[in-house]
Amino acid sequence: NAGVTQTPKFQVLKTGQSMTLQCAQDMNHEYMSWYRQDPGMGLRLIHYSVGAGITDQGEVPNGYNVSRSTTEDFPLRLLSAAPSQTSVYFCASSYLAEETQYFGPGTRLLVL
């Protein structure tokens, strides 16, 4: 049981490049979410999904896209990276939003 996995662990991008952060879980959780962690800001919700085919925006969705074609996977896409997107990104999952969320190890992204 791997829990929540994220790839890559670390990525450097140039401004304007695109990339996809991968997130997968093997716990059959319906709810999945993406957060970014910045110094002094805590974690802020980017997008979330309550089940396959259903996604919604969180607190800071601009510049990010998501889709949920399977229960297991919830990728986060940066269409045109900006330096303001330099951050640590965490994916999380749970049975329901109100229940305990299980976090992945994070992806550290640097946009130059």
Added chain:
Amino acid sequence: GNSVTQMEGPVTLSEEAFLTINCTYTATGYPSLFWYVQYPGEGLQLLLKATKADDKGSNKGFEATYRKETTSFHLEKGSVQVSDSAVYFCALSRSNKLIFGTGTLLAVQP
């Protein structure tokens, strides 16, 4: 709107000292409340939670009580250890969203 306010850090304590990290919240209705902990270089993991007023969550010697009248969920531990050094996040869950405080860094010295 929904928000969480927790005390600024860092908090520096000697081993075996008493710990309190304050957390207050603003929310519509009755959210679930959580404390998550992040050890250096790792993701977050649940420390404890409470789902209704007057519930007490506890784990690894840490405790927090859901106080509706003061909209608070303060984290306490009677005797901290060096291994408790981490960042602690208070959070509430409401309307399919988990909302975090800014985190409090705890450093415990031997």
